[in-house]
Amino acid sequence: MSQTGPAAPSVAQLEQVKDAVRTLLHQPEYDDGSAGPVLVRLAWHSAGTYCAETKTGGSNGAGMRYEKEGGDPANAGLAHARAFLEPIKEKFSWITYADLWCLAAVVAIKEMGGPEIAWQGGRTDFTDDTKIPPRGRLPDAAQGSDHLRHIFYRMGFNDQEIVALSGAHNLGRCHSDRSGFEGKWVNNPTRFSNQYFKLLLAHDWKKKKLDNGLEQFVYVDEEIELEEGEKPEELMMLPTDMSLLSDPAFRTWVKRYAEDKDLFFDHFSKVFAKLLELGICRDASGNVTNAENVEDGYKS
Ligand code: ZEM
Structure with a gap:
């Protein structure tokens, strides 16, 4: 029964x-x-x-x-x-x-x-x-696009879905005492948007080695005017996030989602x-x- x-x-x-x-x-x-x-x-x-x-x-x-x-x-x-x-x-x-x-x-x-x-x-x-x-x-954030495909194809997702899901990195941050990585992807990490894709494309992300040996990518906005005593805000990307830029099939979707927030919201809703x-x-x-x-x- x-x-x-x-x-x-x-x-x-x-x-x-x-x-x-x-x-x-x-x-x-x-x-x-x-x-x-x-x-x-x-x-x-x-x-x-x-x-x-x-x-x-x-x-x-x-x-x-x-x-x-x-x-x-x-x-x-x-x-x-x-x-x-x-x-x-x-x-x-x-x-x-x-x-x-x-x-x-x-x-x-x-x-x-x-x-x-x-x-x-x-x-x-x-x-x-x-x-x-x-x-x-x-997934292991220190790896690249082959690893992402291996992990997400196992669950039954395709390339477009992998990129859409990754857009969740508009939210929240990395914690040194959890994953070992540090910082947030976007300026406002409690607002869901397609900012993550825009930032990926807009900046020249520089590799940074952390004290624990992990490598992540960072960008500091040096143009921004700071008040006295204010530190410039550093945003971050994981190696897996960067692989969405370097892999041509993934990159196509990064671009589309950066340009079209409604499309991203629609695809994210379905894939989540x-x-x-x-x-x-x-x-x-x-x-x-x-x-x-x-x-x-x-x-x-
Ligand atoms: Zn995440 N993610 N993730 N992710 N993630 C972190 C944080 C958050 C990867 C990953 O290694 C990490 C997806 C996919 C992938 C969120 C949602 C989703 C952190 C930082 C790491 C290292 C953890 C920490 O230190 O606290 C990797 C490699 C992924 C492969 C693509 C997918 C899919 C998600 C949802 C759809 C969210 C919301 C956070 C922020 C958590 C927080 O505490 O602020």
């Missing part, structure tokens, strides 16, 4: 959770004043473990609650995002962690000025760590919705049927 997940919540119930996420985004003491960017990264890392060939990984399960996935150095810092959401989970215990992590990102993107993103619930939470895929499935559905099996009426797989292990 085919099992389905818990009964779908009402529109009003979902609205209550979304409101709670909206309220929580405002975090004056944290980073650039918003929990939004790190919530987006949480959803991305929860889904980005997917492998289309073996049908393992993906946004079902909320595996990051377990050390096996949560303790992965690739997920460093995402405990902050999970902690932000904990009071919401406590208050609305009917929603699963796996659904809440994805929904929070959708709400955050919209609140930060981004597009509406289609979202469907029904994910279940693992009750142990046996279905968690091995580490090493998330696709990302959040990775690893989710639904029947014809949209009910998640992963519960069956959770019992038997994933069918591969």
Whole structure:
């Protein structure tokens, strides 16, 4: 018999959770004043473990609650995002962690000025760590375009989708105590826009070696007039971000998204919705049927 997940919540119930996420985004003491960017990264890392060939990984399960996935150095810092959401989970215990992590990102993107993103619930939470895929499935920022293709083709994305997804680097920043990289991509990291693509193309990015040995790319606006004591702001790009410029197929999309914000928003909305559905099996009426797989292990 085919099992389905818990009964779908009402529109009003979902609205209550979304409101709670909206309220929580405002975090004056944290980073650039918003929990939004790190919530987006949480959803991305929860889904980005997917492998289309073996049908393992993906946004079902909320595996990051377990050390096996949560303790992965690739997920460093995402405990902050999970902690932000904990009071919401406590208050609305009917929603699963796996659904809440994805929904929070959708709400955050919209609140930060981004597009509406289609979202469907029904994910279940693992009750142990046996279905968690091995580490090493998330991208390594120190690498180039071959690596990006290897990682994202495994999830079932194409070149255009890789570039559109990378536009999420309009948001947030790198932290020296998380990934080891440092700084933000754009001047306003809590506003969703196509600025990341514009900056990639506009500047002459210079390689900079950090004290920890990692290399990133930086640009300092020397034209800008500074008040006394003000330091010029340095923006950054990861080596993987730079590979979107040097690879001709990727570069075509960087240019199109830099020129056309509406096109970027439209493509980002579609590809982020696709990302959040990775690893989710639904029947014809949209009910998640992963519960069956959770019992038997994933069918591969
Ligand atoms: Zn990111 N990302 N990412 N990314 N990312 C970081 C931060 C953020 C890569 C990567 O190594 C890093 C996508 C794709 C890729 C976000 C969203 C999405 C950081 C900094 C690194 C190193 C982490 C830190 O130190 O806190 C690589 C190599 C990617 C391959 C293309 C995709 C896809 C994303 C969503 C759609 C976001 C929002 C952040 C900012 C997090 C924060 O805490 O501010």
